[in-house]
Every structure is written in structure tokens, then in C-alpha cells.
Amino acid sequence: MNKEQTIRRKILLWYSQNKRDFPWRHTKNPYEIMIVEFMLHRTRADQVVPVYRDFIKKYPDIDSLASADPVEVSKVTENLGLHWRGKHFINAALFIRDNFRSKIPDSRDKLLTVPGIGDYVAGAILTVVFNKKEWVVDSNIARFLNRFYGLKLRGEIRRKRELIKITKRLYQTTRSEQLTFALLDFSAMVCKPVKPVCCSCIVKTKCTY
């Protein structure tokens, strides 16, 4: 068994006993996942919960959002900060309505053509919704892998080629959906940015940090 398989097994086992619960963990609707991933940009998950509920209630699908009043949409999202995101939601909805017949695509190439969707959001949709053999890197997962493999990368490590390469190897699994949530929760709760809880880490014996 290689190193990646071992990590996957341990992280998934840890996840089965320590998973966080959020409203968007109970849906496979690609639209809802896209919306919440937009909201989670540099924003704490707890802060997103009420806004997400309100947003989905008012704009339940691509078409309702595409034809919505931008000012009204901004009112829903304003307390998330990063105010440019208000237009961002509608632009993505318009693009998907006009180019993909209101159906969110299931390939990375097509997802990346949508304004506001980058590698992270695309990967999240592909794994969480479609359970594809795809990959996801965010700042938390990047930090965990950087420590675990002793890469010693600095700066915006989530964009580094070497890190993406390792992530793709880690995602050689048929359980990409579970793995994404597991990595997000583990890196947020155990392998934290400051004061990581190494004493209760289930992969510490193989960690080079």
C-alpha cells in the first residue's frame, strides 16, 4: 500500500467520526454547491450558513438567479463582505443559462469557462456533486499537504505546481466526494494554520512537519 492510500484511509476514517455538519452537506444540487462555494471565498463557513439558506430560498435555481435584480441579490450577500461577489453570482447564472442551457456542466474545462469558477470551485463541484476522479485544492488542504510532505513552499502555496501534482495523486480514488469533505474538515480542525493539534493527529507518524 502506497503512502497516498494510507493517508486517504486514515483521513476518511477520521472524517467518519469527526465530520462537521453544514446545510450544504445535505445536497447534491450542483447549483447549490456552486453558490455556497462562491460564498466561502475567504469567508468562514459559520458566517455563510444563514446567508446560504436565505439565498437558496430566494433564488432556488439558475434561471431564477439569472433573471434576478442585481440590487436585490446584493442585499442578500452584502454582509459577507467582498461586495463584488453580488454581481458575480448573476454573471455566472447568466453565462450558464445562455451557454449551457441552465445546466451546470460536469467537466473541468467547461466549468472553468464560467465567470467566477476557478480550479477550486470546479473541483468542488466535480467531486462533491458528481463524485468524479477529480481534485480540489484550497488554502487549508494546501497547508496540510505542504506540512505533511515537507514541501516547505511559501507564499500562495495553493497555486504552486508541485502541490497540485501531489493533490492529483492523492485524489486517485473513487471516493472523491468523501475525500474533499474529509480533507477540508481535517485541515480546518486538526492541521490548523496556527497551533495545529499534532498530538491528536492520526497521520502524525508519517508527517514530516
Next chain:
DNA sequence: AAGCCGGGGGG
């Protein structure tokens, strides 16, 4: 490769 956006919560 680096700067920028932003309100809100925690140290």
C-alpha cells in the same frame, strides 16, 4: 508572481 477585495469573529 503579486496585489486586491471586505465584513465579521476570535485572540
Next chain:
DNA sequence: CCCCCAGGCTT
């Protein structure tokens, strides 16, 4: 009061 947070876009 300061710092950070499930990124993507622009230069």
C-alpha cells in the same frame, strides 16, 4: 486592535 477566513481576477 489586529489578524485571518472553503479564491478568483487582474496586472
